[in-house]
Amino acid sequence: MNNVEKEVLELLENNARLTAEEIAVMLNADAAEIKRIIRELEDRKAILGYITLVNWEKVGEEKVSALIEVRITPQRDVGFDAVAERIYRFPEVRSMRLMSGTYDLAVFLEGRSMREISNFVSTKLATIEGVVSTTTHFVLKAYKQDGVIMEDGEEDRRLVISP
Amino acid sequence: MTMSKWAQRINPAVQNIPPSGIRKFFDLVAEMKGVISLGVGEPDFVTPWHIREACIYSLEKGYTMYTSNWGLLELREAVAAELQNTYNVQYNPRNEILITVGVSEALDLAMRALLQPGDEVLIPEPSYVSYAPCTTLAGGKPVFLPTSLDNGFQISADQVRAAITPNTRVLLLCYPNNPTGAVMEREELARIAEVAVEHDLVVISDEIYDRLTYVGQHTCMSSLPGMQERTILLNGFSKAYAMTGWRVGYAAGNPDFIGAMTKIHQYSMLCTPITGQMAALEALKNGRAGMRRMVEHYNRRRHLVVQAFKDMGVPCFEPGGAFYAFPQVSVTGLSSEQFAEELLKQEQVALVPGNAFGKSGEGFVRVSYAASIDDLSEAFRRMARFVRRCGVRPRVISAPSQISAARQEGICQTL
Numbered sequence: 001m002n003n004v005e006k007e008v009l010e011l012l013e014n015n016a017r018l019t020a021e022e023i024a025v026m027l028n029a030d031a032a033e034i035k036r037i038i039r040e041l042e043d044r045k046a047i048l049g050y051i052t053l054v055n056w057e058k059v060g061e062e063k064v065s066a067l068i069e070v071r072i073t074p075q076r077d078v079g080f081d082a083v084a085e086r087i088y089r090f091p092e093v094r095s096m097r098l099m100s101g102t103y104d105l106a107v108f109l110e111g112r113s114m115r116e117i118s119n120f121v122s123t124k125l126a127t128i129e130g131v132v133s134t135t136t137h138f139v140l141k142a143y144k145q146d147g148v149i150m151e152d153g154e155e156d157r158r159l160v161i162s163p
Numbered sequence: 164m165t166m167s168k169w170a171q172r173i174n175p176a177v178q179n180i181p182p183s184g185i186r187k188f189f190d191l192v193a194e195m196k197g198v199i200s201l202g203v204g205e206p207d208f209v210t211p212w213h214i215r216e217a218c219i220y221s222l223e224k225g226y227t228m229y230t231s232n233w234g235l236l237e238l239r240e241a242v243a244a245e246l247q248n249t250y251n252v253q254y255n256p257r258n259e260i261l262i263t264v265g266v267s268e269a270l271d272l273a274m275r276a277l278l279q280p281g282d283e284v285l286i287p288e289p290s291y292v293s294y295a296p297c298t299t300l301a302g303g304k305p306v307f308l309p310t311s312l313d314n315g316f317q318i319s320a321d322q323v324r325a326a327i328t329p330n331t332r333v334l335l336l337c338y339p340n341n342p343t344g345a346v347m348e349r350e351e352l353a354r355i356a357e358v359a360v361e362h363d364l365v366v367i368s369d370e371i372y373d374r375l376t377y378v379g380q381h382t383c384m385s386s387l388p389g390m391q392e393r394t395i396l397l398n399g400f401s402k403a404y405a406m407t408g409w410r411v412g413y414a415a416g417n418p419d420f421i422g423a424m425t426k427i428h429q430y431s432m433l434c435t436p437i438t439g440q441m442a443a444l445e446a447l448k449n450g451r452a453g454m455r456r457m458v459e460h461y462n463r464r465r466h467l468v469v470q471a472f473k474d475m476g477v478p479c480f481e482p483g484g485a486f487y488a489f490p491q492v493s494v495t496g497l498s499s500e501q502f503a504e505e506l507l508k509q510e511q512v513a514l515v516p517g518n519a520f521g522k523s524g525e526g527f528v529r530v531s532y533a534a535s536i537d538d539l540s541e542a543f544r545r546m547a548r549f550v551r552r553c554g555v556r557p558r559v560i561s562a563p564s565q566i567s568a569a570r571q572e573g574i575c576q577t578l
Contacts, residue, residue, distance in 0.1 A: 011463075022540075025466050026463035027463065158203050160202060161185055163204050
């Protein structure tokens, strides 16, 4: 990966709405070249998507999320991957990671209610072959996500004009 | 106009200081809504959290007392190490470095320690608003070295030499420059150093923006041959570490200069607040990576600004440092103040008229790009609209007939 690629990725990681033209100006590069780089990064799945970070509470939408600690039995040849795939294919699973430590999978679920989530855990997740146990932790409050503080009180407090 | 009884009791030296050219704008802006401000002379970043957290910890631990007049020894040692590593200049932290309440205090101390009545101080212009008043208040006489767009707002050795009189004592340097964003080329700086040695001038070098250098490398005045002993180097934490409100700076120089400045400092300020010093120490210890990231951000925005003015058809020299651009808005036919005032009224964009930084700033405005990309983009859209109404064609550099037409209309507000 060259330097320009890295800078493009850093810029887009923080603000996916930047246009290729804007990025080109900021990096003192050619717009066509930046477009080509972005397309190429998308093609090789270095850029996987452009999503919007939403605070649903602000629009009065109730969402419940939970972290499920899942212990699974690894299988010959594929290890944890086959069971993992059966779990992460569910759209209810927002993100999932294989962890070191006392459990194997950290599964983040999102649903409309606690009942929906417990339902999913007991009927779908826990019953998958290879899943040994689950421990459900409901999220009480989100403070920060993907590097963004949810309720950031630090607005611009500078004087409007200063020497 | 007759002065009130009490006004007559004010020292004429203070009485005669002209009011700040920025004040008027500040009052105007205060009454308006939806203003995007590019008139701010400080970073838009908040001080990095690790620095704030270190300060909170110091308060919890009860660091609430006086420090040595010179400042915390540990901080002076860290400053000395930083100067050694960055510019390969050596200062003894015990008697050659003084921690001050921002560069502002250090500048005042330097002037007061050096100047006798009538001594002349050479000051590049346009430049930061406090150099001349500090000179005057210390009994000196400011002599300006005007710079212009043609030479990238740099002063030259010839210019310095030509301005020297038997009364010249001090040469003030302020690069990277506020408000122009200019940086000095090393070769010219070396020639200026020779002139300083030749005429036995003391140099006060305000290098507060040194870390915000985007083109080439910053040359520290003290690092040039023969300069360390005759230079008072001023720097601080405000710009590089986004710590303006903490008010921590320092002066570095020979023991006689720094000792004299410390004498004034101990009887006026006593010491720099310990809380700020603790934060500054954390900045030097662990702040480098964060500082580099901020500089990278400024640099990207710098490109945006330069391109925006190019697109508007407003001549703008490419700033090599600080976070200001200094476009020549006289192409609209308006004066600095007219431009700033009309832009504010018509498009709610605030910036600072160039003449607030000295006569040779007339015809220019200072645009601070210490603002978010969204704010910058919106401000440029508004500015482009305004400039077009004034008859400036995009991407055409100064079409004389249009300029004079706009000029005849005076202020082009209803176009």
